[in-house]
Amino acid sequence: MPAPNQALELREARAPDLEPGAALLQTLYSEVCGTDVHLHHGRLAGVPYPIVPGHVSVGTIAALRGRIVDVHGDAFREGDLVTFLDVHETCNHCYHCLVARQPTRCPSRRVYGITYGLSEGLLGGWAEAIWMKPGVKMVRLPDDLDPEVFIGGGCGLVTALHAVDIARLRLGESVAVLGVGPVGQSMVALAALSGAGEVVAIGEPRDRLDFAHRMGASTTLGLEMPHEGRLAVVRAMTGGRGADVVLEATGSPDAVAQALDLVRDGGRVVIAGHYTDNGPVTIHPHWQVNRKHVELRGCWGSEFSHFYRAVDLAHRFGDRVPWREMVSARYRLDDADEALEAVASREVLKALIAPSGRG
Amino acid sequence: MPAPNQALELREARAPDLEPGAALLQTLYSEVCGTDVHLHHGRLAGVPYPIVPGHVSVGTIAALRGRIVDVHGDAFREGDLVTFLDVHETCNHCYHCLVARQPTRCPSRRVYGITYGLSEGLLGGWAEAIWMKPGVKMVRLPDDLDPEVFIGGGCGLVTALHAVDIARLRLGESVAVLGVGPVGQSMVALAALSGAGEVVAIGEPRDRLDFAHRMGASTTLGLEMPHEGRLAVVRAMTGGRGADVVLEATGSPDAVAQALDLVRDGGRVVIAGHYTDNGPVTIHPHWQVNRKHVELRGCWGSEFSHFYRAVDLAHRFGDRVPWREMVSARYRLDDADEALEAVASREVLKALIAPSGRG
Amino acid sequence: MPAPNQALELREARAPDLEPGAALLQTLYSEVCGTDVHLHHGRLAGVPYPIVPGHVSVGTIAALRGRIVDVHGDAFREGDLVTFLDVHETCNHCYHCLVARQPTRCPSRRVYGITYGLSEGLLGGWAEAIWMKPGVKMVRLPDDLDPEVFIGGGCGLVTALHAVDIARLRLGESVAVLGVGPVGQSMVALAALSGAGEVVAIGEPRDRLDFAHRMGASTTLGLEMPHEGRLAVVRAMTGGRGADVVLEATGSPDAVAQALDLVRDGGRVVIAGHYTDNGPVTIHPHWQVNRKHVELRGCWGSEFSHFYRAVDLAHRFGDRVPWREMVSARYRLDDADEALEAVASREVLKALIAPSGRG
């Protein structure tokens, strides 16, 4: 991705010299997600174009220097199938890492495929190989976990897990999920896996709503129904009160105001998964927040714990949740432009770059 | 208060027939608070005018029928000096009381001086006597607690305690309090008592800011400084990050947007103390909430636990916190109009109605 | 139950005069649970024998006086099929009800079938009719909820829900459940419904362990294996660490010490479901609690919220969880002695008294 709004280019890059603790992955899959579309439209600040996009990826270790261990202390070996936390260089040395213990707000944080430039090396997934810098946190995929199940969930699953954790769901609580893109779909699945009561998915288009049913939604509502109608339905399903929890994953500012309507008095709203300033919305804070006694939480990025647990959940529940089928298209590296367009137009739910052509 | 925007009238009312479990208080003091001004301006919905205003009050038990006990099981007696939770008839039978366990959102909730009409009896504090209906929760004032210390804190103290509880302050955290009316002043005091680090009070006029220093603020900022300047000061005091906790008690919608700027990434904001729809504000939710990973909480009303503990805190810390001096004027019943005006104009920080003329 | 360790007697009792707000249930089912065995052995203090046992029951409203509404404000009618919270007269007036907000520790608490004596009326479920005193909190069973599904879960389900709430399970966490009686079985089910990772049930006999598999356990361990062996298995399943959460429902003091071994460093243990002093155990608190940085919680009784939600969960998940099959025997009133014996000997998992002979 040479610059915003320019066609992608296929470039040759020099293989990195692996310093001790580094590794090289042969890319199997890398995701194409909404953030990549925003990158292409130049909507994120501080991106050092040209970049190699692709933040959540799966690959095989082609080479490694020295002993590199996983979270259990087991050494990685060539040939291992792994994924890795795209967020790197949280410093473990600053106020947010150490005192506030919120490393997703670490100012040194660098993200593969987003805030590393091509000039720094092969630090993005839309490439035949990815350079694992020393300290990058890799997670081995279990033998019996189809990598497409994990990458089907992908960064949306990781983000959704963080949001669902923050929502502190209790058994039987009702949940409304706003947005049926990859983040919203995984929110639906995780809410259902958590023993939620009603799980209402709200969004469009229809085929995504249908898919949300398969992910675990008990009810879906399309945007052809006006907000007031959706509000009436959610209230009718919840004894007139509104949803115990609302999870917002549309990226639309209006959805935040709607979430404050949809949630019951005393309920919880989590905003997640959007990484740009998507503009303003008008709320009546004393009426919609103070009087309603609600909790509204922003949920930025993910920590390693969410990433690690997301692999575990894909492994454990991949037979119950159709994450694998979220992958609706696979593209070769030289078709990446096409992949971006398919995601931008919402023609596909999730696209993968498969440099090796597999799939 | 016969109707919105009409002069108050002094009326004779019949003494209530006390049913078993009821009591009659001889009023010592009743507060005049900002909500009374809103009542007078007709800004609260569903108020059954004419009403007897006055929600937080102190009085002496003049009569009681049957055995009425306090929270410790000790029986009340004639002559006891008490206050009582103005919020009555939370039903302990509905979803919010029993399942959500958020009785401040109980739909049956009735409030002395606000949602009871005069036609129902002497159910407000601006009267020589107040009818304690059966089940009203009275709290005895300890002998060595000057009633003016408690009523000086009054409903602002109770509201502030709920908000500070919700903020889950840790020792040494920095706090910004927006608003220096009675609620804001008690927030300052409670933050300081909780071992907060910097406590910055923001508001006007200057004499209230000066008073906030006496309540425990380490820094005060007036509104003559623009928001950007105040933001710069708060950041400079907090290592560039912003306040760990922001408590909003202005009732101004703009203050909510400012709170989202003033709070550090990953911090907490609580909105408290406003009981009307005070209008709209524009926020950028994905930038100010999602990216900042903040928690924004609305805090509506108070439960008995806050009320009970507020009496205890007034008793315990009344020598360290100048709640008593928050009472800047006392009025007789027939001067209640004047009291309202003094509060509306912010000429006084807190006014009391003292039917017996004491003070 | 005339007195401890005496044969049960069938007595005729006078139908209560229903005061306003009272109702009479025609009993459909009433549970026989371990606490009834303890009652029969005289192990609970302060029980006013003779009593009518039976705390969790289902019945049809045969008569009612005045308007009685459910939590949604809907009036009950004759013929409605209901259950009710056996815990009554939590006062909503004492320190634990109002300030600590832990009504299960309310000293006024009375329990149907346990702390009401026969001299006070038909206040237990092992009877043809049960007197609903005014204020007893009834919950309607939905039309499509088989009452045997709910009563199959019964008080064990309610207790388990409280314990699982307190454990604050996160998706994918490993859980060990100690005890496979009715409480343990529902803990297994609720942990699995909450999206737990491994759910290990530990107890005996074998048929109960087999049933635990059907409730959702991924692994079961019998007591023929010594504690050290079970510990080794649990550690092997959890990366060497131990379970994230251990739920203790055996009533055996030794199990609490074992729970502290089984839990991982930094994990959580909840003790639930036992209402007598079952004796001592030796722990090394600085080694097993301080060094391990664990949280150990006691969970006493249940609040209405757990009861209400238990009905909802039975309704919602009764097709996935075989609560109905936990009922392994039904007894007529005059066979209640036999029912007690069957429960005491653990010959049956759950016995019901069915006065009408249904089932």
Place this chain on the structure above:
Amino acid sequence: MPAPNQALELREARAPDLEPGAALLQTLYSEVCGTDVHLHHGRLAGVPYPIVPGHVSVGTIAALRGRIVDVHGDAFREGDLVTFLDVHETCNHCYHCLVARQPTRCPSRRVYGITYGLSEGLLGGWAEAIWMKPGVKMVRLPDDLDPEVFIGGGCGLVTALHAVDIARLRLGESVAVLGVGPVGQSMVALAALSGAGEVVAIGEPRDRLDFAHRMGASTTLGLEMPHEGRLAVVRAMTGGRGADVVLEATGSPDAVAQALDLVRDGGRVVIAGHYTDNGPVTIHPHWQVNRKHVELRGCWGSEFSHFYRAVDLAHRFGDRVPWREMVSARYRLDDADEALEAVASREVLKALIAPSGRG
């Protein structure tokens, strides 16, 4: 400290070759704490004798290699007065660091003065110089913070802060602190700073109880009164209920059982500050934990956040809390044996090693 139970020896050690990121401190003070006595008695497992004792220390940077920054990104310079987190090499790579986010349970954790041997270098504070290995987290002492105020609090203050955080104190809650050594004294101070209501310190000898009053205790109880008497006093002070929170810092297993008696139903107990297996105690778990519905938490070690905030609290509240006066004796390096003895005999509340002779 050549080996357990042997006299200390003064040895010459080679100055370390500072690798990039390393520094050398000239020691100003190093604490002598109870754990050092345990080290001397050989009560901690896995200690690589001979060691240089001394975990919490203050010193001046005598040399540093490369740019080393503090948590705010500001570079350290020669001459800076600093302290440092004695816990080093938590790996930020294992399950406990990354997934459970409980780094105090990291298995790679090494502690200056405890788990580093002399053979690895000058890695303890009872020495003229201390080698700051790369990555050791130093904290600058503010100019206006007397280093004796901070070291007076020392590791006891850090431990107490972790425990008080875990206890989640609310304004006005009653606290009982068991133990009046350095950890208990700081618990008293932090509870009082947090706005606790009654703060009862229990322990001996009398002069330490007197000091606890100065730290903020409202009441003290000596061990000459039997446990039952102390229990009666605490209950009498708390409406018959017991303390809302009990903090245990005696290291005596019996105190844990007493804590379960002293806490009110539904209250919280935290065990902190003891790093050995101090033996068994008998509890009745279903009576003392289950029925009482209490929370019992172990609190192991401290994270950097507690250490950093402890410096801030010493700075901020050093004028209100007499931490400085906790230092009752200063010793030269060659009198370290004497210091150990004074601490072991509880003759002094806190002893310092001052290699430079200052003080």
